[in-house]
Amino acid sequence: MGKETGNLPSLPRFAFIGAGRMASAMVGGLLARKAAAPAEIACVGGDDDTARGLARRTGITAHSDLVSLLATADTVVLACKPQQLAGLDPRLADLTAGRLVISILAGKRLARLAQTFPRTRNLVRAMPNTPGQIGAGITGWCALHPLGAADRRLVDTVLGALGQAIELEEKQLDAVTAVSGSGPAFLFEFVAALREGGVAAGLPRDVAAQLAQATVLGSARLLAETRAEPEALRDQVTSPHGTTFAGLQRMAARGFRDTIKETILAAKARSEELSKED
Numbered sequence: 001m002g003k004e005t006g007n008l009p010s011l012p013r014f015a016f017i018g019a020g021r022m023a024s025a026m027v028g029g030l031l032a033r034k035a036a037a038p039a040e041i042a043c044v045g046g047d048d049d050t051a052r053g054l055a056r057r058t059g060i061t062a063h064s065d066l067v068s069l070l071a072t073a074d075t076v077v078l079a080c081k082p083q084q085l086a087g088l089d090p091r092l093a094d095l096t097a098g099r100l101v102i103s104i105l106a107g108k109r110l111a112r113l114a115q116t117f118p119r120t121r122n123l124v125r126a127m128p129n130t131p132g133q134i135g136a137g138i139t140g141w142c143a144l145h146p147l148g149a150a151d152r153r154l155v156d157t158v159l160g161a162l163g164q165a166i167e168l169e170e171k172q173l174d175a176v177t178a179v180s181g182s183g184p185a186f187l188f189e190f191v192a193a194l195r196e197g198g199v200a201a202g203l204p205r206d207v208a209a210q211l212a213q214a215t216v217l218g219s220a221r222l223l224a225e226t227r228a229e230p231e232a233l234r235d236q237v238t239s240p241h242g243t244t245f246a247g248l249q250r251m252a253a254r255g256f257r258d259t260i261k262e263t264i265l266a267a268k269a270r271s272e273e274l275s276k277e278d
């Protein structure tokens with residue numbers, strides 16, 4: 001005989017406000033890792049029917065109103081667009097009382113989130129990145145109050161659905177936004193530049209694209225698997241006055257590292273500006 005509780009239907013523990021790309025990735029990761037069953041996850045979207053689409057694809061429940069969404073949920077994931085925060089239903093202040101709220105809204109600080117969610121048991125601000133869509137992301141996060149062990153496990157579970165997660169101080173999150181949040185775009189631009197360089201060197205575009213993509217992917221895996229410093233792996237490819245040396249000389253002469261540093265600082269400065277908006 002199974003336990004009596006085994007016959008009770010699961011109730012949603014995780015509620016997603018927003019059902020777009022990032023919410024879909026988190027739900028997909030939670031289900032794939034068996035961290036939650038579909039019956040334990042519910043979502044609400046905006047006007048475009050994303051919630052029902054996500055529910056259809058995954059078996060979770062879509063709601064059209066916040067009261068039913070939050071009735072049994074213990075952990076709330078805020079995954080709408082940052083500009084939608086100000087227009088959210090003011091009843092959320094009471095409906096999220098005593099819950100753990102995890103926001104992935106870019107640039108929305110804990111102090112701002114606490115205005116919309118003033119009665120939560122704790123608030124987490126997280127900055128994920130797009131590789132999270134395939135479970136290969138990295139998320140920097142911080143909490144309003146020190147987390148208890150159970151809530152820490154919940155944060156690890158929810159953010160772990162996207163890949164790695166690291167706890168940081170809130171003052172570091174603008175830099176995180178620049179390095180790992182915007183970082184994928186800088187990497188993709190580098191891959192495109194590598195491809196264009198191959199075309200300039202005489203290769204067909206499709207061949208150059210294949211070489212560039214495989215080189216970046218293979219190099220990233222080598223970096224991860226050897227845990228070596230990138231400079232050490234760079235030096236393994238570089239013989240004195242060889243081809244790589246010639247290329248690196250040109251990169252240095254054109255200020256490659258300074259350009260990337262300025263790129264990161266520009267992204268960080270913009271993140272700081274955006275955080276000041278409502």
Ligand SMILES: NC(=O)c1ccc[n+]([C@@H]2O[C@H](COP(=O)([O-])OP(=O)(O)OC[C@H]3O[C@@H](n4cnc5c(N)ncnc54)[C@H](OP(=O)(O)O)[C@@H]3O)[C@@H](O)[C@H]2O)c1
Binds near residue numbers: 020130
């Ligand atoms: N994409 C990234 O790589 C990335 C990285 C870091 C952080 N983030 C953050 O992740 C968040 C989500 O990004 P995304 O790319 O997943 O956006 P998205 O695909 O546009 O999804 C936004 C979702 O919010 C829903 N929504 C709109 N108004 C709403 C409301 N009033 N109440 C509840 N839900 C509402 C939308 O529903 P309908 O479409 O059905 O109207 C949609 O499901 C953003 O805050 C972004 O800053 C994203």
